[in-house]
Every structure is written in structure tokens, then in C-alpha cells.
Amino acid sequence: MVAKKISGRGRPRKFDLDRAVxxxxxxxxxxxxxxxxxxxxxxVMGITAPSLYAAFxxxxxxxxxxxQDYVRTDGGWLPAAIAQAETVEGSISCLFECAAEAYxxxxxxxxCLVLDGTRNCTDERVCQxxxxxxxxxxxxxxxxxxxxxPEQAEMLANYVxxxxxxxxxxxxxxxxxxxLLSTARIAAAGFSAHIQDGHPQSVxxx
Amino acid sequence: MVAKKISGRGRPRKFDLDRAVxxxxxxxxxxxxxxxxxxxxxxVMGITAPSLYAAFxxxxxxxxxxxQDYVRTDGGWLPAAIAQAETVEGSISCLFECAAEAYxxxxxxxxCLVLDGTRNCTDERVCQxxxxxxxxxxxxxxxxxxxxxPEQAEMLANYVxxxxxxxxxxxxxxxxxxxLLSTARIAAAGFSAHIQDGHPQSVxxx
DNA sequence: TCAATTATCTATCGACTACTATAAAAATAA
DNA sequence: TTATTTTTATAGTAGTCGATAGATAATTGA
Numbered sequence: 001m002v003a004k005k006i007s008g009r010g011r012p013r014k015f016d017l018d019r020a021v022x023x024x025x026x027x028x029x030x031x032x033x034x035x036x037x038x039x040x041x042x043x044v045m046g047i048t049a050p051s052l053y054a055a056f057x058x059x060x061x062x063x064x065x066x067x068q069d070y071v072r073t074d075g076g077w078l079p080a081a082i083a084q085a086e087t088v089e090g091s092i093s094c095l096f097e098c099a100a101e102a103y104x105x106x107x108x109x110x111x112c113l114v115l116d117g118t119r120n121c122t123d124e125r126v127c128q129x130x131x132x133x134x135x136x137x138x139x140x141x142x143x144x145x146x147x148x149x150p151e152q153a154e155m156l157a158n159y160v161x162x163x164x165x166x167x168x169x170x171x172x173x174x175x176x177x178x179x180l181l182s183t184a185r186i187a188a189a190g191f192s193a194h195i196q197d198g199h200p201q202s203v204x205x206x
Numbered sequence: 207m208v209a210k211k212i213s214g215r216g217r218p219r220k221f222d223l224d225r226a227v228x229x230x231x232x233x234x235x236x237x238x239x240x241x242x243x244x245x246x247x248x249x250v251m252g253i254t255a256p257s258l259y260a261a262f263x264x265x266x267x268x269x270x271x272x273x274q275d276y277v278r279t280d281g282g283w284l285p286a287a288i289a290q291a292e293t294v295e296g297s298i299s300c301l302f303e304c305a306a307e308a309y310x311x312x313x314x315x316x317x318c319l320v321l322d323g324t325r326n327c328t329d330e331r332v333c334q335x336x337x338x339x340x341x342x343x344x345x346x347x348x349x350x351x352x353x354x355x356p357e358q359a360e361m362l363a364n365y366v367x368x369x370x371x372x373x374x375x376x377x378x379x380x381x382x383x384x385x386l387l388s389t390a391r392i393a394a395a396g397f398s399a400h401i402q403d404g405h406p407q408s409v410x411x412x
Numbered sequence: 413t414c415a416a417t418t419a420t421c422t423a424t425c426g427a428c429t430a431c432t433a434t435a436a437a438a439a440t441a442a
Numbered sequence: 443t444t445a446t447t448t449t450t451a452t453a454g455t456a457g458t459c460g461a462t463a464g465a466t467a468a469t470t471g472a
Contacts, residue, residue, distance in 0.1 A: 117326075120322070
């Protein structure tokens with residue numbers, strides 16, 4: 001990662017890097033990686049294309065910074081949600097409801113950037129990098145579940161993550177928040193039923 | 207719909223329309239609407255761009271025909287699945303498992319074209335048309351559920367449809383079939399739990 | 413002041429996008 | 443044959459894509 005310069009020798013930059021990243025984040029979140037062009041990015045940032053490239057290197061490197069910023073700020077509710085409740089059951093219930101809330105909170109940034117920002121993306125490396133961020137979230141969920149259900153953690157985490165992707169897709173389809181919330185509650189009840197009823201062994205066979 | 211000419215007066219077309227649609231379907235399903243260009247479409251079809259436009263009108267009109275063909279053939283398992291079982295519970299369970307199977311059957315056409323073919327698509331009309339196909343499927347599911355649970359049909363259909371979108375997204379993320387299947391079973395159990403346990407809003411116990 | 417450094421701008425670059433004007437080719441109807 | 447109709451291929455259109463070359467402006471260190 002490039003070190004941030006507090007002050008340097010040359011001509012000072014006339015725009016704020018963090019604000020530029022935030023602007024790019026809004027656009028990428030709104031329409032996805034491929035659908036946002038460098039021309040629009042630089043225009044909304046109030047700079048020209050060469051300034052954007054001098055500051056970030058390329059469109060994909062800018063997106064990388066956007067993803068990092070996204071998980072640190074906008075995505076902060078997720079680790080908070082799964083760490084809050086005392087039981088795994090409570091954590092997942094909270095996770096689903098928080099997701100329904102977060103994914104539909106802003107009509108201009110529906111769903112999750114990590115989950116849907118690179119759907120049908122043509123840049124293979126960008127897709128892969130985005131997939132790594134998804135895997136990190138999946139791991140986080142699995143480790144939380146493993147504290148109570150180590151045998152079924154992988155399988156249950158896959159279920160939970162699939163629900164999150166469904167909620168994000170529904171949000172991006174402009175389904176209303178109330179609908180996401182009711183779906184989240186049913187999904188949470190399904191999780192609860194599965195860990196309480198007669199499913200003590202791993203069903204997943206690789 | 208434009209009438210199909212069996213034989214006409216002019217120069218005969220030297221390629222098969224249905225095969226061309228099937229080819230376009232493969233490409234659109236694989237990478238989404240925006241990521242497939244007319245140049246590639248016509249090249250893989252073995253024709254030139256003007257022939258494609260003469261036959262289909264535009265890229266978006268070709269996609270419309272692809273969607274219709276998709277729901278009639280590739281998507282035929284869905285109405286079959288929800289009509290097969292005697293109970294709604296069995297139908298939904300079958301629906302989820304069939305979806306997990308169908309969405310991961312072909313490594314080159316992962317997930318559902320209707321659910322994910324226009325994610326992050328820039329053509330607003332194409333997005334809307336695709337959304338209409340999704341709504342039709344949602345209606346189909348809701349009406350099936352309404353035969354037993356009319357009061358909760360809308361809510362339950364939204365849950366079911368969200369699961370389908372999650373499964374499609376997971377498939378497109380190359381999650382293995384076994385994982386989709388275990389997720390589908392948990393989701394089906396959640397559905398069952400919800401219609402049997404403490405949610406007897408519609409008292410239609412047979 | 414003056415060199416070094418960095419960011420800014422204008423003006424592109426080649427490759428790609430969906431799409432089409434034009435005319436030749438290939439069939440049928442008269 | 444001749445006229446009509448339709449599909450074909452060639453060769454483009456204007457516009458957008460991500461990215462950059464080159465000149466200029468604005469700062470710091472010496």
C-alpha cells in the first residue's frame with residue numbers, strides 16, 4: 001500500500017483523497033464496478049482523469065480502496081451485529097435484521113457493495129478481489145457460529161451468507177424494507193429451528 | 207410477436223434463428239446482458255452484425271427473445287417443481303432443491319438468467335423487462351402458497367424468492383452444488399417451521 | 413533565486429460500443 | 443426474363459471505454 005503523504009515537496013493536491021474515495025464509493029455502490037466510467041468518476045470528483053490516475057493508479061485500484069473503506073465504515077454493522085448477542089442464535093437473528101435495515105437504508109446505495117458491486121463484472125482481477133472480501137465476511141460468520149456449533153459451522157455459515165446475498169439482491173430490486181425484514185425474520189427462525197431440532201450432524205458432504 | 211415465416215420470397219436466411227437465440231442465451235447467461243457485445247454475439251452465431259440486426263432488431267430485442275426462450279425451456283423446472291407436490295410445504299422444499307440443482311448444473315451457465323442476467327445493467331428498459339419476468343415468477347410462487355396460506359402468501363413468497371436469488375448468487379460465485387443443496391434444505395426447513403409453528407395467522411389446518 | 417518534485421491541465425490514444433448506409437446476392441412472382 | 447423482396451457482406455457511423463503523453467503550474471529544499 002502506498003504511504004499517505006502528509007505534506008510533500010511538489011504542487012499540493014487540490015482535492016481531498018478521502019472525499020474522492022467516498023464519491024467513488026457512492027457511484028460504485030449505486031451501479032456496480034463496470035457501469036461507472038472513469039469520466040463520470042473524475043467529473044463527480046471535480047477533477048480530471050489524469051489527476052485521478054495520478055492519485056489512485058487505475059480504476060481497479062481505486063475500487064480496491066473503495067472496498068477497504070466500505071468494509072471499514074458502511075460494513076461496520078456486520079461484525080458488530082454478530083458480536084453483540086450472547087448466543088449464536090441471537091447473533092444471526094441480529095445479523096439478518098441489521099442486513100435488511102442496512103441494505104435498504106439508502107435508496108441510492110441499495111444492497112451490499114461487496115456482494116453485488118462486481119456482479120457481471122468483466123474485469124477478472126476485480127471480481128477475484130471482491131470475492132476475497134466476501135470470503136473474509138464468510139469466515140467471520142463461520143467463526144462466530146463455530147463457537148457453539150463447530151461441526152456445522154461451515155454449512156450454517158454458507159446458509160447465512162446465502163441469505164445475505166438474497167437480501168442484498170432483493171434490496172437492489174427495490175423491495176421495500178418491511179419485506180426484507182419479514183424475510184430476515186423467517187430466515188432467522190429457520191436458522192434457529194435447524195440448530196435446535198434434530199440436526200446434530202453435518203449434512204454437508206463435500 | 208412477429209410471425210415466423212416458413213418460406214418467403216426473398217433470399218433465404220442462411221442461419222437458424224432458434225440456434226442463434228440459443229447461442230445468445232448461453233452468452234447472456236454466462237456473463238450478463240451488458241458484458242456481451244453485439245460483435246461477440248454475431249461472431250459466435252457465425253453471422254455478421256447487420257444480419258443480427260435484420261433478424262432481431264436490436265441487442266435488447268434479442269435479449270427479450272432470449273428471456274422468453276429461457277423461461278420456457280431452462281426455467282421449466284420451476285413451475286413443474288411447485289406444481290408437483292401435494293402440499294405447499296412439499297412444493298417449496300422441492301423448489302429449493304431443484305433450484306440448487308439447476309443453478310449449479312452447468313458450470314458455464316451458473317445461477318439464473320432472469321435473476322442475475324441484468325444485475326448492474328445500464329439499460330433501464332432491459333432492467334425493467336427483466337424485472338417483469340422476475341415478478342411473474344414471484345406471482346407464480348405466491349399463488350401456489352396462497353392455496354393453503356392466503357393470508358401469508360405475499361410474505362412467504364417474498365421469502366421464497368429471496369432464497370432463490372441467494373441461491374443464484376451463490377451459484378454464480380461458484381459455490382459447489384452440495385453447499386447449495388444444504389442451504390436449500392435449511393431454507394426449506396425454515397419455511398416449514400414458519401407455517402407450522404407459532405404463525406397460524408391463516409387457520410387453515412386441514 | 414533556482415532546481416527538484418508533484419499535481420494540474422489539454423488533448424489525445426487505440427480499442428471498444430451499439431448500430432447502419434449501401435449495394436450485391438439469392439430467392440420468388442409475374 | 444424481369445421485377446420484387448429479403449438477406450447478405452463490406453465498411454463504415456458517432457460515441458464511450460480506460461488510460462496517457464506532454465506541457466504547465468505550484469509547491470519545497472537548497
